[in-house]
Amino acid sequence: MATRRIEIMDTTLRDGEQTSSVSFSASEKLTIAKLLLEELKVDRIEIASARVSEGELQAVKDITHWAIKHGYLDKVEVLTFVDNGVSIDWMIEAGAKVQNLLTKGSLNHLTHQLKKTSKQHFSEIEKSLKLASEKDIETNVYLEDWSNGMRNSKTYVFEFLEFLSTQPLKRIMLPDTLGVLTPKESYEFVKEIKDKYPNLHFDFHAHNDYDLGVANAIEALKSGADGLHLTINGMGERAGNAPMASTIAVINDFMPDIEIGVNEKVLYTVSKLVENFSGVMIPANKPVIGANVFTQTAGIHADGDNKKNLYFSDLLPERFGRTRKYALGKSSGKANIQKNLQELGLQLNDEDLKKVTQRIIELGDKKQVVTKEDLPYIISDVLDRTYEEKVIVNSYVLTHSKGLKPSTTVSISIENETFEEHAQGDGQFDAFMNAIRNVFKRKKTVLPDLIDYAVRIPPGSRSDALCETIITWKNTEKEFKTRGLDSDQTVSAIKATEKMLNIIIN
Structure with a gap:
């Protein structure tokens, strides 16, 4: 079967950073950019919006400086605006060479946001493209709100595409800006465009508002899209963008006619790094990268x-x-x-x-x-129970109140005879031991001395982990150890003590 190569563009550092409360530092952006291009091996990365801030400018400078040294500059892209060259000047200062020019892909946006005619908009775009070409900057064009444009103002979209087909640009980007498309529409809209302009390169940019991002991206590929925009962990505004990991897995497993260069072996590593840098936790059941999915x-x-x-x-x-x-x-x-x-x-x-x-x-x-x-x-x-269970701690109440000594009330059965006792101590476990000693005095039995008390949890465990308490006891004859296991430290110590009581009774 003949295969066709499609491009994967990662926009985690631009569109993904629009996730509420997320802001990557310059060093974090550089680290992620390196991983995306060198380890994950995506084809391109979109790293910033022009004119945002001084911090953003510095981040782009750091990335372009690194990219120049390693031959990746043509893979680094910046979102720009139709603004009489202000974005171009910003890019030149930042050292970037590829702009993703934001334009209006629906008549609704053009009319109500820009309040301009298509002729006026196209004329301004033409000037921006000419200036970029003069400054040796490569251009891709976003058709913002393209999905609604195809639904409600298709004549305008094709008028726009006809104009763009005459311009010096490399790619046209088709975003489902509000994440409203169905898979059927994604297929039909992209196919209609590719049938009319088979020689133009079209990227599809899916959002995930209806949880259809992956499905829409796959349908766009089936209908001839030349590239996809994805984000690590599906980050992005509102419900986010089509997620990188699951989209790549679907392409590799169900689309034998599609060839991509992404190294899926490092998807999880990159996802965890972005989770740490962004502070946005990966849901445990998220496909491919969630904690529980395998x-x-x-x-x-x-x-x-x-x-x-x-x-x-x-x-x-x-x-x-x-x-x-x-x-x-x-x-x-x-x-x-x-x-x-x-x-x-x-x-x-x-x-x-x-x-x-x-x-x-x-x-x-x-x-x-x-x-x-x-x-x-x-x-x-x-x-560790080589004894007959003759002593059972039936129940206990542990109290620890500010200004009062800790106390314990305990019910214990010894060879089917039940005793209750109350005592105080320097801590809850000390109070428990004092109560138990009082019970065994009635049985004329002296308890061994506690000479060591160690607590441990399994390596790498969390605060809700099981806790093992190991107590070393000494009587007139020997030293011996007992263990208790529970999620509560005091309870695990009580279980270790219960084992000790059975050993001496037996």
Whole structure:
């Protein structure tokens, strides 16, 4: 099958920066620009709007200075305006060589915003194009509000295109400025234009107001569009632009007649960097780059993956520099846990695996986040029970009020006999221990001394991670350790103490 090469233009640094509350610094813009061109290998980048600010000017200077050194200057573009050469002067100062000239692509915008006739508008555009040519600046032209122009003033759009076909420009850009097109319209409008002007280069610029950005971009390609404008993470004004990652994945998987140069292996890396710089978080379920999109949660899915990858598709995480994960929680089955154990290099027999699975389900029911890194702690907690459970902490109330000593009321069963006790202490756990000592005095049993108390969480865990408390005890005979596991530090210490009580009773 014959293929045709299309251009991918990234406008994260211009249109994407119009995301509410986002403003990249000059150094952040330069870093992103380098990644887009050198690592992601997009064909072009749109990096700024002319005349915005001194900071924007400096950012463009930094990028063009770098681009000149590395041969990328013709791939760096700036949005400009029909303003009697003011934008051209700004570009020259910034060192840029490609302008994306903003013009009116609908009669509605022309009439009500510019309050001019098409003849007046075209005449001013012609002067801008001539000046750019004289200054050795290459021009692409945006037809702002083109989508509504095609719906409501098609005669004007084709009059405009006929004029542009006679002018010194390289590309004509067709933006769905308000994100109002349907996929059917995107196909039909672009096809009508390409049929009439097959030798002109047309870019399609989709917005995502109806969540149709990717679909519209794909339909535009089917009808002959020569290029697409995309943004990292779908950033942009309102609902944003067509997102880079999912659009690229769709092209690669479903459009064998289209050739693109984008390196999908680094899509995730670039997306995370832009997330960090912009402060706009990637939704967990966002295709290709979201935290959860390559995570199997249901145990039946993990089981299917063990049996000839029944739940795999062509959308493999390795394509994007990612790995498949198997979530641990109340929906987990043994297969999920086995997958995580394999990654950790651990093995359990069937009986122990059943115990660990049950413990993870219990934690999931409490809405606690369970991670792969938690597994060794859970295994240690579950399997570290070589005793008959004769002591059970039934319930407790921990209080800590300003100006009052911490206190605990505890109910505990010892060999089926229940005791209740209240005590105070220097902290909640100290109060708990004082209550327990009072109970065991009645049983004429002396508790061992607590000589070390260590708390840890799995590396890289968050504030809601499971917490393991390891307590070292000493009595007249020996030292020994017990562990407790919970998302609450005090509760994990109480569980470690409960294990200690069972050891001495047994």
